[in-house]
Amino acid sequence: MQKDFRLEWRQRAALNGMLLYVSSTVFVCYLSFSLRGGQLPAPAWNALFWIVLLFSAVNAVAKGFLQESRGRMLYYYTVVRPQAVILAKIAYNALLLLGLALVAFALYAVVLGNPVQNVPLFVGNVLLGAVGFAGTLTLVAGIAAKATNSSTLMAVLGFPLMVPMLLLLIKISKNALDGLEFEASRSSLLTLVALNLIVGAVSYLLFPFLWRS
Amino acid sequence: MKRNWWKALTVILLLYVAVAGLLVPVPRLAILNESIRNLYFHVPMWFGMTAILIASVYYSVRYLRTPTAEFDIKAHEAARTGILMGCVGLATGSIWARYTWGAWWTNDPKLNGAAVAMLIYGAYLVLRSSFTDEQQRARVSSIYNIFAFAVAMPLFYILPRLTDSLHPGAGGNPAFARYDLDSDMRLVFYPAVIGWTLLAFWVAQLATRISVLKLKVYEKQLA
Secondary structure, three states, rough: HHHHHHHHHHHHHHHHHEEEEHHHHHHHHHHHOOOOOOOOOHHHHHHHHHHHHHHHHHHHHHHHHHHOOHHHHHHHHHHOOHHHHHHHHHHHHHHHHHHHHHHHHHHHHHHHHOOOOOOOHHHHHHHHHHHHHHHHHHHHHHHHHOOOOHHHEEEEEEEEHHHHHHHHHHHHHHHHHHHHOOHHHHHHHHHHHHHHHHHHHHHHHHHHHHHHO | OOOOOHHHHHHHHHHHHHHHHHHOOOOOOOOOOHHHHHHHHHHHHHHHHHHHHHHHHHHHHHHOOOOOHHHHHHHHHHHHHHHHHHHHHHHHHHHHHHHOOOOOOOOOHHHHHHHHHHHHHHHHHHHHHOOOHHHHHHHHHHHHHHHHHHHHHHHHHHHHHOOOOOOOOOOOOOOOOOOHOOOHHHHHHHHHHHHHHHHHHHHHHHHHHHHHHHHHHHHHHHE
């Protein structure tokens, strides 16, 4: 398991590309909004932030499976159990997305202003979001990699599946922006954790079938 | 006749629903007025859709355990029927919304959830059409079907309860207590749920038979 994680880590060539992707997206947002001048309203800030994260997540995770060669897949297949592969991939993607999200948040806060009033809640929410995105998108990337037009399929399959999660995330981060106390967002947070668990468990159960083909 | 009793039951129930649903007196509620009769048509669609999607997931699981073309066809046709029910549910709901809430589409969590669920299952159809190898198509789409179900159901049954909705029972209550207080309506509503659900299974069965026949004809042509 740990070794597998290291294998994932070794092919981090995409990482720098992703960092640049996120920064340029944020910068494009900044430039297009600075034309109007003045501060972004909080709801727009929030929505824009999650859309940036959504797109960079889809791009980042899609690379994980699509770039792998057939030979290496076969090698993994003989060495480790499929459950270890999916867990390692989810863990790696979660860390990757978390890193990306934090970088994006930092940049975003610098150029577009930081209206977040409850930073711990916001960061915790971003953490849950990264885990959830990783859980959903890793399996979707695995599915899409099997098909012929995989990059289109990745978006078509991934976006609707992420909507439930995204709705909860946006709601919680809206609460964090407004500086509401923790109680206000507790039920949403619990639902989000439950959704993450469901997604993770289903990926864990289904991946061996996907792997075999 | 022994095996087809449920089809007769479907016909009887739906005829009863159509007649009684339009004739039996309903309680006078403000705004809703006579449009409350849509309850017998709009709400059962979602029950039928959920039931047929559960059946679809069941066959997908069966397929992953024992891969035969039969289970794959059943799962596929059940999912397609589920999409049909969902679209009819959206259409009836949209008409109802026009006359009670004043717009064809409102920014309501249930409406958005239903629309996104339709997108999720639409992606299932796209996924199926992008494979050339039949076995791989069957396997991968079964996997996606199970995954989609696990993600789509919270969208229907959990998220709308957490937020405010124009639908009854949004603030954490189960949805039916308020409308069904009238026992006359219960007498029509429950048969309607059973009838439309059975109809969904009937449609899925017919579609499955057509697909199996097509497969057989295709195999014969190959031989």
